[in-house]
Amino acid sequence: MLSARRKTTAVVAGIGLAVFGVDQAGFAAGGLTVNVVNYSDWGAGFSDGATVKNTGGSTVTGWNIQFDLDPSEALTSSSGVTYSSSGNHYTLTATGTAATLAAGASVLVHFKGSESAGHYIAPTNVTVSTGGGGGSTSPATPTGLSVTGTTTSSISLAWTETDNSDPAVSYKVLEGSSVVASPTATTATISGLAPGSTHSYAVEAVDSHGVASPAGSPVTATTQPTGGGGGQFTQALIDSAVAAPLFSWAAPTSSVPRPGTNPANIAEAKVVYYLAVVDKAAPGSAATDGTTVQSRLLAQVRSMIGGGHEPDADGGLEMWGQAPVAQALLLLKNDAPAWSQLSAADQNRVALLEAAMGYGSNYTYNDADNFSSGICGFGNFAKTNNPNYRDGGVDAELAAIQFFGASTWDSMLSSFNDATFTAQLDAAGLTNAGQCFAAVGSGGTSAIAVPFVYGGHHSSDLLGIWGDIAAFTFDKTAASVVGVAHIADNTTSPYDGQCCMAHEFNSTDSSGLRSSALYVFEGWMNVTGARVAMELLGTFSATNSAEPQFHIGTLDMKYKLDHGYIGQALNQDLLLVDDHGNPAGDGPNAKGFLYDWDAYTVSGAPQS
Numbered sequence: 001m002l003s004a005r006r007k008t009t010a011v012v013a014g015i016g017l018a019v020f021g022v023d024q025a026g027f028a029a030g031g032l033t034v035n036v037v038n039y040s041d042w043g044a045g046f047s048d049g050a051t052v053k054n055t056g057g058s059t060v061t062g063w064n065i066q067f068d069l070d071p072s073e074a075l076t077s078s079s080g081v082t083y084s085s086s087g088n089h090y091t092l093t094a095t096g097t098a099a100t101l102a103a104g105a106s107v108l109v110h111f112k113g114s115e116s117a118g119h120y121i122a123p124t125n126v127t128v129s130t131g132g133g134g135g136s137t138s139p140a141t142p143t144g145l146s147v148t149g150t151t152t153s154s155i156s157l158a159w160t161e162t163d164n165s166d167p168a169v170s171y172k173v174l175e176g177s178s179v180v181a182s183p184t185a186t187t188a189t190i191s192g193l194a195p196g197s198t199h200s201y202a203v204e205a206v207d208s209h210g211v212a213s214p215a216g217s218p219v220t221a222t223t224q225p226t227g228g229g230g231g232q233f234t235q236a237l238i239d240s241a242v243a244a245p246l247f248s249w250a251a252p253t254s255s256v257p258r259p260g261t262n263p264a265n266i267a268e269a270k271v272v273y274y275l276a277v278v279d280k281a282a283p284g285s286a287a288t289d290g291t292t293v294q295s296r297l298l299a300q301v302r303s304m305i306g307g308g309h310e311p312d313a314d315g316g317l318e319m320w321g322q323a324p325v326a327q328a329l330l331l332l333k334n335d336a337p338a339w340s341q342l343s344a345a346d347q348n349r350v351a352l353l354e355a356a357m358g359y360g361s362n363y364t365y366n367d368a369d370n371f372s373s374g375i376c377g378f379g380n381f382a383k384t385n386n387p388n389y390r391d392g393g394v395d396a397e398l399a400a401i402q403f404f405g406a407s408t409w410d411s412m413l414s415s416f417n418d419a420t421f422t423a424q425l426d427a428a429g430l431t432n433a434g435q436c437f438a439a440v441g442s443g444g445t446s447a448i449a450v451p452f453v454y455g456g457h458h459s460s461d462l463l464g465i466w467g468d469i470a471a472f473t474f475d476k477t478a479a480s481v482v483g484v485a486h487i488a489d490n491t492t493s494p495y496d497g498q499c500c501m502a503h504e505f506n507s508t509d510s511s512g513l514r515s516s517a518l519y520v521f522e523g524w525m526n527v528t529g530a531r532v533a534m535e536l537l538g539t540f541s542a543t544n545s546a547e548p549q550f551h552i553g554t555l556d557m558k559y560k561l562d563h564g565y566i567g568q569a570l571n572q573d574l575l576l577v578d579d580h581g582n583p584a585g586d587g588p589n590a591k592g593f594l595y596d597w598d599a600y601t602v603s604g605a606p607q608s
Contacts, residue, residue: 031056032101034065034128039484040573041120045076046113047574049484050092052128053106060101062209063130065092065109067123072116079488079566079576080109082169082208090123093208096170096182097490100210107490110566110574139168139205141213142186147221148236154191154558154601155221159203161186168205170489174215175201181562182489185580189562192494192555198222233278234598235288241278241595242287242296244271246303251432252312257378260311260318260392263590269311270592272300273324273529276331277599279338280536294338301332301342305349307429312436313353315360316374316381319392322357323526324592326399327533329354333403334537349428351403355412356425356433358400359448361393362413363440367453375440386514387473387503387523394454394469395530398462401452402539406459410451418444462539466530467546473523474500474546474553480560482506485515488564488576495556500549502557509570517565517577520557521588525596528554532604542605551606558597561588 035051054060065081069088081092098107115121144160161168173181173188180201181188193199199222202215247268249259259265275297278285285293304310304325311322329350332338342350360375365383373379383390401409418437425434437444457464478501480492485505487493495501502520527550534540561579568574576582579597581589600606 031058031060032063032128032130034126036067036123036126038120038122041115043115043118045115046073046120047110048113048123049108049110049574051106051108052094052101054101054103057103059103060130062099062211063094063101063128064208065126065128066090067126069113069123070117070121073113073121075111075113077576078109078111079574080107080490081111083111093169094210095184095208096206099206099208108484108486110484112574139207139211139213142168142171142203142205142216145201145203145216145219147219148187154189154193155199155201155223156187156189157201157203157219158187159216161205167207168213169208170206172204172206172212173201174204175199182491183563183580184489187580189579191558191562193223195223233282233285233602234594237274237594237598238278238285238293239287239289241271241274242289242291242293244268247272247300248303248309249311249432251308251435252314252318252376252378254378257376258314258316258318260314260321262321263586266321266324266591269321269324269328270525270595272297272304273328274592274595274599275300276328276335277532277536277603280331280335281603283337294341297328297332298338298341301329301350302346305346305353305428305430308431310353310430310432311357312376313356313360313433314374314376314378314436315357315362315364315393316376316378317389317392318374318376319357319361319396320388320522320526321392323392323396323399324529326354326357326396326403327529330399330403330533331536349430352425352428352430353433354400354403356421356430356437357396358403358409359413359416359421359444360436361397361400362450362452363444363447365390365393365397365454366447366450367456368450369447371447374436375444376436377439386507386509386519387469387527388519391469391473391523391526394465395526397452397454398465398530399533401459401462402534402537406462410459413451414449416445416449418442418448462534463541463544466527466534466540467544470527470531470544470546470550473503473527474549475503476501476506478552478556479506482515483513483568484566484574485513485568486566487560488566488578491563493556493559495552495559498552498556500553502553504569505556505560511570514569516567516569516572516575517557517560518567518572518575518583518587519569521561521577521591521593524554524557525591525593528596528600528604532599535605536603540605554600554606561593 033053039047080098083092142159148156148158170184172179200218200220202218204215205213279293373381422437452459455468478495478498480487504519507514564578
């Protein structure tokens, strides 16, 4: 089918030399040019970008790039194009909005590959071809469209592709005649909707040449009512949280120094947090099999404090996964029916663990302190680092302040003694945390025995502390393209030009530009968890000066996760991150994003 539709071919010469960060010159033929640039080479793999430009006088619908790779190389992923191969010859076919190029327009697509020679060898025999839009066939109409979930501001959909000789490479989700999403997978989430609003959607399939199928049968769905307790939690998420394995973290070691940054451990923490939110906000909730949320929450907490399973309370980057635990224990303490079912000994262990996480975070984030590691001593920490570092520890501190009360907490900090507290932890069987407090030793006593102050805000100023960290987390002007980083389907965020985009969509690290949806999520999840807990306990106010920044930043982040974001950061070169499961082992969904979002949209009183 491709060869029948091909109209013209443009050949690009001089691609044999790898050029980092500078476009290589291309030659026009038939209205298209292609310039290939190598962004990075790490010995075992590489990432390239290709800019295709329509220099002709009319719109081109459908195009592909072809080239040969050295036998030591092979493509492994792509963005904006699909790829196929015959031996070492590769064809990259445009998908979605990238397939249509108006006169004078250009588009940047990306591809990654592996290499066994230990160094980069540039593609050769590079050509770009138009693919036309003719032909008598079109992709099959999608079937089985269904609603898989709703929140106060979003509707999630799924459907099935019936394959034929012209398979789909992308889809159009339509509301009336408007395209509201253009995913490449057979799922989509339409966000930014009004609470309690009704919407009807249909889906078209689009092939590699931009030819669309007829729309399938539509479905209708209604978003949940306004948040702040008025919505309903997603039953499928309740079921998965109730069925999740019991909480069990290992103690930190020199080879695995930060268990709290492990995606599986973060997901375990999010399960406990989500169960605590649901039980507090919707008492009596149960899984489909009849297991109550409360009974499973108590089982999770008993496993956590049962001896050698608890977080280590390091206070540093570890708090990625520990802040959700701190919020969960805070909510449990204020959930009288559940709290009363714990024995006095278990209540004491919960209080010790909450205090440990608060002490560790005071050590790392108190204005008076400035250390290069948390209390476990494994290094690689600075309290002035990007929000994904700060948010875990500071928001865990907010939980400890509320758990004990500000004046009591200040008194506990002032009288802190490391040797005494280490002995209490060990006696209670909380040996993971005990190990870290033993490691920091007497130096921890002087550093921790200071009332908490962050950014000049004292423990009694909860909203001041939260507002300070939220303002830093969302302090950039929203943009859909930052350097080479961009929204994967080449759409534009509706919040472009507004304040405030998340800091780590336009920041720096040791590799230069940092524009990472994954790092943004890792900061957002904790500042949002603290906000949800305060909302449920009546200690949050939407009049907080940072709330508008949080609101716009959250909606911009969600749009980029819905549509996919190709980021640029240290060890994340052109990484696709979304809320559909990418990257599978280390992405937002692997770290419990679906629990975070459900908790926020139902219990966090979102302003959207």
